[in-house]
Amino acid sequence: MAHYWQEISALTMRWVRRLSREKFSMLFTLVQPMLFWLIFFGNLFQRAADTQVMQAPNYISFLAAGVVVMTVLNNGLAGGVDLLFDKENGFLERLMSTPIHRTSVILSRFIFVMGITSMQVLVILGVAYLFGVQPATGILGVAMIVLIGMMFGIGLTAISMAMAFSVKSHGDFFSVLGFLSLPMIFLSSALVPLTAMPGWMSFLAQFNPMTWAIDAVRPLILSGWTEALPHVGMVVLVMLVFDALCLYGGAKAFRRAMG
Amino acid sequence: MDRTIAIDVSHLSKTYDSYRAVDDLSFQVYAGEIFGLLGPNGAGKSTTLRTLITLLHPTSGAATVMGYDTVRDADKVRTLIGYVPQERAIDRFLTGREHLQLLGALYHLTKEEAAKRIAKLLTLVELEAHADRPAKTYSGGMKRKLDIACGLLPDPKVLFLDEPTLGLDVQSRLRIWEYVRMLKARGMTIVMTTNYLDEADQLCDRLAIIDGGKIKTLGSPVELKIALGGDIVSLTLKETDRIHSLESELKDRPAIKAVRATTKGLDIRVESPEKALPTILESANRLGCNIEFIQYNRPRLDDVFIAHTGRAITESIPESETA
Numbered sequence: 038m039a040h041y042w043q044e045i046s047a048l049t050m051r052w053v054r055r056l057s058r059e060k061f062s063m064l065f066t067l068v069q070p071m072l073f074w075l076i077f078f079g080n081l082f083q084r085a086a087d088t089q090v091m092q093a094p095n096y097i098s099f100l101a102a103g104v105v106v107m108t109v110l111n112n113g114l115a116g117g118v119d120l121l122f123d124k125e126n127g128f129l130e131r132l133m134s135t136p137i138h139r140t141s142v143i144l145s146r147f148i149f150v151m152g153i154t155s156m157q158v159l160v161i162l163g164v165a166y167l168f169g170v171q172p173a174t175g176i177l178g179v180a181m182i183v184l185i186g187m188m189f190g191i192g193l194t195a196i197s198m199a200m201a202f203s204v205k206s207h208g209d210f211f212s213v214l215g216f217l218s219l220p221m222i223f224l225s226s227a228l229v230p231l232t233a234m235p236g237w238m239s240f241l242a243q244f245n246p247m248t249w250a251i252d253a254v255r256p257l258i259l260s261g262w263t264e265a266l267p268h269v270g271m272v273v274l275v276m277l278v279f280d281a282l283c284l285y286g287g288a289k290a291f292r293r294a295m296g
Numbered sequence: 297m298d299r300t301i302a303i304d305v306s307h308l309s310k311t312y313d314s315y316r317a318v319d320d321l322s323f324q325v326y327a328g329e330i331f332g333l334l335g336p337n338g339a340g341k342s343t344t345l346r347t348l349i350t351l352l353h354p355t356s357g358a359a360t361v362m363g364y365d366t367v368r369d370a371d372k373v374r375t376l377i378g379y380v381p382q383e384r385a386i387d388r389f390l391t392g393r394e395h396l397q398l399l400g401a402l403y404h405l406t407k408e409e410a411a412k413r414i415a416k417l418l419t420l421v422e423l424e425a426h427a428d429r430p431a432k433t434y435s436g437g438m439k440r441k442l443d444i445a446c447g448l449l450p451d452p453k454v455l456f457l458d459e460p461t462l463g464l465d466v467q468s469r470l471r472i473w474e475y476v477r478m479l480k481a482r483g484m485t486i487v488m489t490t491n492y493l494d495e496a497d498q499l500c501d502r503l504a505i506i507d508g509g510k511i512k513t514l515g516s517p518v519e520l521k522i523a524l525g526g527d528i529v530s531l532t533l534k535e536t537d538r539i540h541s542l543e544s545e546l547k548d549r550p551a552i553k554a555v556r557a558t559t560k561g562l563d564i565r566v567e568s569p570e571k572a573l574p575t576i577l578e579s580a581n582r583l584g585c586n587i588e589f590i591q592y593n594r595p596r597l598d599d600v601f602i603a604h605t606g607r608a609i610t611e612s613i614p615e616s617e618t619a
Contacts, residue, residue: 040404043401043404044401044402044404046401047397047398047401047402048398048402050398051387051390051394051398054389054390054394055387055389055390058389058390058430059389126383126384126385126386127381127382127383127384127385128385128386128387130346130351130379130381130385131379131381131385131399131446132402133351134349134350134351134374134377134379135374135399135402135403135450136371136374136375136402136403136404137402141402295351
């Protein structure tokens with residue numbers, strides 16, 4: 038157990054070090070493009086969006102939940118990229134030829150991605166706060182939001198790693214990534230509530246785990262615990278199933294790639 | 297000869313879909329020797345190596361390292377080996393020292409023990425002055441040295457080198473050879489793959505020539521050359537269109553063991569040049585071939601390779617190894 042911990046902390050430190058060596062990348066990671074969605078998109082649609090439809094005082098407070106979950110989506114889907122490069126340049130083989138527990142590398146990646154994602158979620162909620170969005174459920178609600186984000190992120194990161202282990206080239210990886218992320222966002226309640234969508238889109242959006250995550254995060258920001266709790270309970274169930282499926286697929290891909 | 301066996305490979309096969317990368321391979325590596333796996337790209341060298349370092353499971357057959365099975369006792373094997381991959385498996389953002397510290401933790405060394413070994417290794421590969429710079433500032437030769445230091449960090453019983461000098465300049469190459477010889481002198485067992493004949497000839501105590509997933513021949517470079525039985529006479533002809541008629545003319549003549557056409561002439565393996573030369577010259581004369589240049593060699597490892605695989609190592613083969 039002490040060995041396992043030694044491995045995981047050394048491997049996690051490596052990801053942290055890498056990020057800190059790339060000053061620019063670190064800046065852009067924290068001040069994410071997602072933030073622009075909140076600041077520009079949120080303010081841009083302030084007048085165009087109907088507050089009756091949104092069921093929110095203004096568009097930016099409606100959008101905050103969507104942007105939080107979009108951040109989780111992007112980080113999660115990109116979570117396997119570094120392992121993909123490790124696989125391609127042989128670093129992964131070097132790591133796997135050492136007497137480490139087979140799951141250490143993957144676990145270190147989960148810890149790192151979840152850590153970065155939580156920080157970003159807090160940055161986004163902080164910026165939203167500057168635009169007057171105060172989470173109705175307070176600090177505890179914020180903690181709950183981070184937790185929901187992590188639950189969604191684990192499954193996404195697992196998908197991303199499974200892809201990293203399965204694809205032939207990193208070109209394939211980025212094509213699939215680009216193909217996945219936008220439909221996931223549009224076919225969810227991130228930008229518009231389901232009730233305001235065309236029928237076929239809202240139908241599809243119901244099967245998007247992202248919708249469930251947003252529908253739980255949104256009342257935590259806008260309404261309060263009584264409204265939020267049923268959604269939170271529901272999203273925990275949905276995410277448990279989602280994570281189980283993704284982790285199963287990820288484990289399979291990992292085992293196939295590692296012989 | 298009774299020597300300790302460090303590695304025992306028995307009837308090893310590895311199949312990808314329908315492609316047999318390694319086909320019923322059996323060989324042994326003795327403790328303390330430098331053993332080479334020589335072959336063109338796609339011959340099955342890397343697949344064999346990656347099985348030995350526990351990264352691939354054989355489709356059938358088995359391999360042991362220091363008596364431990366590479367599948368069943370994989371964890372034990374991993375504590376006994378060091379591995380230097382073929383690609384520059386370097387994280388550009390980490391410094392040389394950080395690479396070694398990371399591996400130190402993965403081999404479960406204490407901080408003090410790791411620091412002691414790292415200092416020694418950095419001196420050995422002459423990287424002390426650059427140890428705290430990110431690896432992206434390193435030259436190709438420096439990266440290779442760091443690779444080797446990483447492979448040596450666990451203080452392994454067996455060191456695996458995958459194409460150790462691929463793409464290096466001559467000086468770095470000679471330096472790496474020096475390290476390998478020094479490690480052998482310390483009693484380490486070394487297994488390396490290479491597609492450089494001179495490297496195999498210079499470094500390896502014994503080598504296996506692998507082609508199409510099978511061992512074509514195995515022995516010390518000297519043995520292999522002697523086993524060819526005969527020296528090589530190389531002809532360069534003025535009229536290259538007559539190469540093939542001269543080839544068929546010389547085949548099956550008593551003093552001549554084998555004939556092989558090259559782009560400019562013929563490589564003729566002979567029992568003894570004294571007996572064969574008159575035959576060769578007389579035949580060439582009769583067919584009206586003007587000989588531009590004639591050369592006589594003791595067999596080289598190139599000739600061994602050609603004799604066993606039917607082609608030169610530089611000639612490409614249709615299938616490339618994918619794993």
